[in-house]
Amino acid sequence: MSSKIADIGLAKQGQMSYTWARTHMTILEKIKMSNESKKPLSDYKLGFCLHITKETSVLIIAAKMLGADIAICSANPLSTQNDIAAFLSSEGIKVFAWRGQSERQYRECIESVLQFQPDILTDDGGDLHTAAHKSKTRFYGGTEETTTGVKRLEILQSRKRLKYPVIAVNNAYTKHLFDNRYGTGQSTIDGILRTTGLFLSGKQVIVCGYGWVGKGVSVRARGMGAIVTITEVDPIKALEAHMDGFNVQQLSDVSYIGDIFITCTGHCRIIRKEHLKKMKDGAMLANAGHFDVEIDVGYLYSQDKFPILVRPNVECFKCHDKKLYLLSKGRVINLVGAEGHPPEVMALSFANQLLSILFLSKNYRSLTNKVYNVPHEIDLKVARYAIEAENLRIDDS
Numbered sequence: 001m002s003s004k005i006a007d008i009g010l011a012k013q014g015q016m017s018y019t020w021a022r023t024h025m026t027i028l029e030k031i032k033m034s035n036e037s038k039k040p041l042s043d044y045k046l047g048f049c050l051h052i053t054k055e056t057s058v059l060i061i062a063a064k065m066l067g068a069d070i071a072i073c074s075a076n077p078l079s080t081q082n083d084i085a086a087f088l089s090s091e092g093i094k095v096f097a098w099r100g101q102s103e104r105q106y107r108e109c110i111e112s113v114l115q116f117q118p119d120i121l122t123d124d125g126g127d128l129h130t131a132a133h134k135s136k137t138r139f140y141g142g143t144e145e146t147t148t149g150v151k152r153l154e155i156l157q158s159r160k161r162l163k164y165p166v167i168a169v170n171n172a173y174t175k176h177l178f179d180n181r182y183g184t185g186q187s188t189i190d191g192i193l194r195t196t197g198l199f200l201s202g203k204q205v206i207v208c209g210y211g212w213v214g215k216g217v218s219v220r221a222r223g224m225g226a227i228v229t230i231t232e233v234d235p236i237k238a239l240e241a242h243m244d245g246f247n248v249q250q251l252s253d254v255s256y257i258g259d260i261f262i263t264c265t266g267h268c269r270i271i272r273k274e275h276l277k278k279m280k281d282g283a284m285l286a287n288a289g290h291f292d293v294e295i296d297v298g299y300l301y302s303q304d305k306f307p308i309l310v311r312p313n314v315e316c317f318k319c320h321d322k323k324l325y326l327l328s329k330g331r332v333i334n335l336v337g338a339e340g341h342p343p344e345v346m347a348l349s350f351a352n353q354l355l356s357i358l359f360l361s362k363n364y365r366s367l368t369n370k371v372y373n374v375p376h377e378i379d380l381k382v383a384r385y386a387i388e389a390e391n392l393r394i395d396d397s
């Protein structure tokens with residue numbers, strides 16, 4: 001199989017970005033070095049569906065150095081960094097990804113990864129796992145990176161339709177406490193600032209959802225001087241937001257005051273027609289959840305079929321005699337409008353991924369078709385590596 005990418009000429013630039021990220025991802029380097037001589041993945045074909053970023057290239061090259069044969073596609077049609085795709089391809093990885101895919105091309109690339117007949121599947125969001133469940137191929141097992149993907153797999157499990165064991169990497173403490181919260185917190189603000197180029201201080205920011213992602217986004221927005229209001233459906237999370245010092249209101253009551261709305265729920269149709277109608281002229285809409293289902297983009301298009309692209313990743317819709325600005329087409333703002341999470345935090349997530357893949361390769365025969373949490377020893381190991389990397393010291397018990 002040969003790669004399908006935008007431009008192999010970008011490989012050199014991709015290699016520089018890979019090296020920059022690897023320098024800040026020493027945990028992954030350590031895991032790679034302590035296993036490299038045994039080549040524990042040399043009998044395995046790995047299929048990945050991840051955002052193709054500089055951090056992801058560090059995971060992929062580490063897995064390759066452990067012996068794996070690899071194919072990868074992107075977890076979003078708009079998030080691929082073309083230089084990284086070119087670099088990975090130049091390293092002998094089968095890459096099916098470029099930035100700006102149509103929905104059809106995105107699905108075809110997932111199919112290409114499945115045609116490679118991988119033994120273990122690593123996904124971010126559940127599209128690869130869902131496609132795998134429609135194919136006749138047998139897989140040894142899989143891993144899943146994010147909350148939305150884990151939820152989709154748990155639904156398959158509850159219907160007794162899960163076809164292989166899956167490790168829910170998202171559920172590791174050393175993943176969601178840091179990646180979902182601080183990683184998405186920083187990179188979402190980064191995405192909003194890069195796309196709009198505006199001042200955050202003094203803006204009314206409405207954050208929908210106070211889970212891990214919502215907490216990180218709210219606290220970072222407040223840190224930049226924004227006045228932050230939380231909307232929630234879970235009374236415990238709402239109370240937590242209140243005790244953390246945020247305003248907590250119903251979305252319909254604050255629709256008219258928000259300058260920037262950020263959805264962080266993983267659920268469908270959070271910002272709907274009735275909210276869009278109430279918004280003030282100039283309001284901006286961004287989504288940090290995995291899929292582009294949280295803002296009713298269809299309604300915006302029904303009001304204005306030809307929005308104006310006023311800046312890269314900023315579309316202006318005329319809607320009810322006012323202008324509403326949609327950032328990054330309502331897709332993950334931190335990956336489409338910026339570069340995704342920084343390397344230091346992805347080192348934690350991808351250390352969990354690599355150790356979970358190694359765990360699966362050794363143990364898949366004894367596992368049943370269930371969604372498993374990352375073994376606690378792996379979580380602790382990743383935390384200890386991170387403590388060392390951050391030059392911290394803790395006491396013995």
Ligand SMILES: NC(=O)c1ccc[n+]([C@@H]2O[C@H](COP(=O)([O-])OP(=O)(O)OC[C@H]3O[C@@H](n4cnc5c(N)ncnc54)[C@H](O)[C@@H]3O)[C@@H](O)[C@H]2O)c1
Pocket residue numbers: 146147148149176179180184208209210211212213214231232233234237264265266267270288289290291332333334341
């Ligand atoms: N952008 C990124 O890089 C990134 C990183 C990690 C996770 N994610 C994605 O972000 C989403 C959220 O992840 P999480 O880990 O915070 O999940 P979570 O389950 O911890 O939090 C989601 C929160 O949304 C709330 N919610 C549900 N419906 C709501 C509604 N109608 N209005 C307001 N709040 C509502 C829930 O009560 C919950 O508190 C998922 O799609 C996840 O996959 C994105």
